Amino acid sequence: MKQQHMKQDVFGDILKRLAPGRHVVSLQGEGEPTVHPRFWELVRQVVDRGYVPYTITNGSLIDPERAHQYFPSLGLSLDTLDAAEAERIGRLRLDQALARLDALAALMGGQRLVIHTVDYGQDLGPVKNFVKARGLRHIVQPLQRKADYASRYPDRVPETAEVTCAGGLCRYLSTPLMRYFNIKGIEFPCVYIKDPTEYRGIDDLRKRMADGVVPAVCRGCAEIPKATELRTVAWGALPRRN
DSSP states (O other): OOOOOOOHHHHHHHHHHHHHSSEEEEEBBSSSGGTTTTTTHHHHHHTTTTEEEEEEEEESSSOOOHHHHSSSEEEEEESSOOOHHHTTTOOOOHHHHHHHHHHHHHHHHHHGGEEEEEEESSOOOOHHHHHHTOEEEEEEEEEEHHHHTTTSSSOOOOOOOOBOOOOOOHHHHHHHOOOOOTTTTTTSSSSSOOTTTTOOOOOHHHHHHHTTOOOOGTTTTEEESSSSHHHHHHHHHSSSOO
């Protein structure tokens, strides 16, 4: 996605649209969130409205003292410990990021930090050992098999083209697990829709998938329910025969 900063009026409008409650509001996007010139001001607005702030940062720029003050928990992005590989994939200043990670752990405690790793086919062993040795929580996310991911990782993600599904909703449409707002404030049911060109809203996605049709913006998504999954649910729901 194009690298740009969300404008204050868009962010303020999004906050007004959110339901009240202790919901987690994650400030992140396609890049390093802490380079936003008003990042800490946005965090403060989230706190002032009674929400719980979260972000996933590479750790190279974040202020540990402020992070300790504002974030009950904090996500740190770490895909590799190999400096050359980190440079190749755009994860710059790896040494600085690792030093900042240790500083955050010392200040906030390991239980408040979550390491996020994208599995794009690299050797995950060193990262897993690194995280385990420090007693941190670790979330490994596989790459989606959607066209807008395949174009970014052509050697890692084979583009899929299924146009039908089992006639059920994915978990993000069946239950409001989250809401994702893009740079223009458009509301999505998940974070996996990168190109909104053919997006017609959440209700449209529900209708199409309920009819067994995969919308173009969802094509290839690993969250699409498969027929075997639905059959398993259906059989499990049958009453037991005596």
